[in-house]
Amino acid sequence: MLQLSKFPIKTLKSAPKVSDNRSTSLLLQAGFIRQEMAGAYNYLPFGLKVLRKIESIVREEMNSLGAQEILMPALGSKEHWEQTGRWDKVDVLFKLPASTGKEYALNPTHEELVTPLLGEFIQSYKDLEFGVYQIQNKFRNEKRAKSGLLRGREFLMKDLYSFHKSEETLLVYYEEVKASYKRVFDRLGLGNDTYETIAGGGDFTTLNSHEYQTILGIGEDNIYICNECNTSHNEEVVDSSIGFVCFKCKSKNHRIEKASEVGNIFPLMTKFTDSFDVKYTDSDGKAKEVYMGCYGIGISRLVGVIAEYFMDEKGLVWPEHIAPATHYIIVMGDNLDKAITLSKKLEADGKEVIIDDREKVGFGQKASDADLLGIPYRIVLSDKTLEAGGYELKSRLSDETQIIAL
């Protein structure tokens, strides 16, 4: 349990003005995050808890896929980036001058590292197929960073890379990842409004890639959703001369929504294994190309997207398994001991508790902080509720209260 009387972070009396979205204001006001510089944020304890819970859900689903977790560095060697020709091509690549006279990359993505790293272990068809992932900080040299967690210069991502014997088996795995991503966004509470979206394949495949786009007023992308079959398309794949035609059912009937990209999956084919000369010897003795896929989820961006998606007029609203705590106990009067006992009971049941035992803070302030923080359940423990028979329980999303015996 966490007692606010001993907790260093305080909420702000009013929401700081932030130009482009309200959830950032709320995350600041509630003391979840603080900006270090445009595009780089400090996570205070409640913000970090949300980040870690999203991370855990993603990790569980990656492990369910059978992928192995690894951790690659933020620093990358220039040689690796030159080997793929991307040292000078990726405009958001931070280049770090070192006292050795060398330059290092500050990796915005890790194909340049993971391909030689795992390629070392690929000799024969018996060494394939597999997936590895990491949950790791990435950097982008953005000209303009959005305020908040939606577009940062430093951000946390999950990136999964898979290695395959053929395009066919890559595409089988690709579908498994789609199913896994659906579970992730369902568990995060975004399932209903997160669309697997057809996007361009870049310059090294004729296949499409897919983005996961969550409908959001402040989203940076426009997605075209077919009204007949619900297939979603990124603006970039819509033919501007003939207008929208659904890739799946050919209908022209569609709606356009603003959305924020929370994930993307990409059939890399042999682009990177070719660059690093990663091949395998098949059972027929022939050297063959290794096919790769890459699959990202923006973990820190999801903190911002989930905040923006669920917030209401009173403040933040977190789904129970992502919230910094499940219960917020407002203690009034001389009832801290009872609150601690109740809190231990809840914790034994797997719940997480914030006890608001601040002195000289009135009920109104405590209640509005409980709402602002977005904790799913609010408990009031006061002489009055005890007289009424116990403690008062209220859900964040309802005004109904009930008295429950201690």
Place this chain on the structure above:
Amino acid sequence: MLQLSKFPIKTLKSAPKVSDNRSTSLLLQAGFIRQEMAGAYNYLPFGLKVLRKIESIVREEMNSLGAQEILMPALGSKEHWEQTGRWDKVDVLFKLPASTGKEYALNPTHEELVTPLLGEFIQSYKDLEFGVYQIQNKFRNEKRAKSGLLRGREFLMKDLYSFHKSEETLLVYYEEVKASYKRVFDRLGLGNDTYETIAGGGDFTTLNSHEYQTILGIGEDNIYICNECNTSHNEEVVDSSIGFVCFKCKSKNHRIEKASEVGNIFPLMTKFTDSFDVKYTDSDGKAKEVYMGCYGIGISRLVGVIAEYFMDEKGLVWPEHIAPATHYIIVMGDNLDKAITLSKKLEADGKEVIIDDREKVGFGQKASDADLLGIPYRIVLSDKTLEAGGYELKSRLSDETQIIAL
């Protein structure tokens, strides 16, 4: 459980030659790590497990201290570093040019961030005292990086910062951290050879700082240990003109040992709170200075130190609660089902299991890989052990085997 038949990483037939230490060779041979560039490493699954387990032990002890976990970015604003005068003073500070025309710091330490970050919440004596910590990647622009995990350009640290009303209460907390660090190094198995070591205080306090030095042949530091009272001193505090005199008991009788610094604690006093003008109003209405301490533990360095400290002629040796797995089951013949059943039984008991079910790999190779990886317990499950009554159990550090019924 992890089945090696499906695991992408393989051990190397022989240990790669690495100039300055053998544990790095073993970590490479066993497939725990791979170098991306000098001073920046990839953690493969087993290496990452060790890293995370060390991290968990440190986190538990920080939480026991009552410190709150936060997460600060790797990028720091130049303004913050200029405000303390360290932008041009810290020679290992990486300076990152951005497309905005600005420069950012790639933080080697976080006083420049944590002081204004938490300073915001300090107004009155009621807001003090507290500690916050993070487990986060740091960067040092080293001219020369050591091979392995002992001195990197990118490395994982735990850094705790505490904020106090006075020097007296800072020093009380400082002693609590010492007790906490003792528990950390005891739990990591390094307690017997890790010395709290008196070191210099730098230019902003007349007090000493303290390092935690683990005796190690490849250590970069020399520590002077008093033979009378066991007090350890960094070379830098030994007066070169008069020779060693114990700071505690004044004895001159001492030994000198090579050691590696795994932690340090530092009474920062008001150096940083002064720079950022963080003051508090005391109960007497007067504005007073805020005292700070900072306390580091090198998490990724500890992977290297523990590897070097415990290794033997057969390979790595990990303490049970740090090892990538507790049990390594060698399956020979048609006994995989039995191994999986046994493995589930062990896992239900809180153990972690690697099953070596690789086909066409002989017993000798499997046994030497079990030793190389340093897994505490080796189990053999073969027709022969089944005939003898069950499976064979052997500790990594003993040659004695016993047969245990399934």
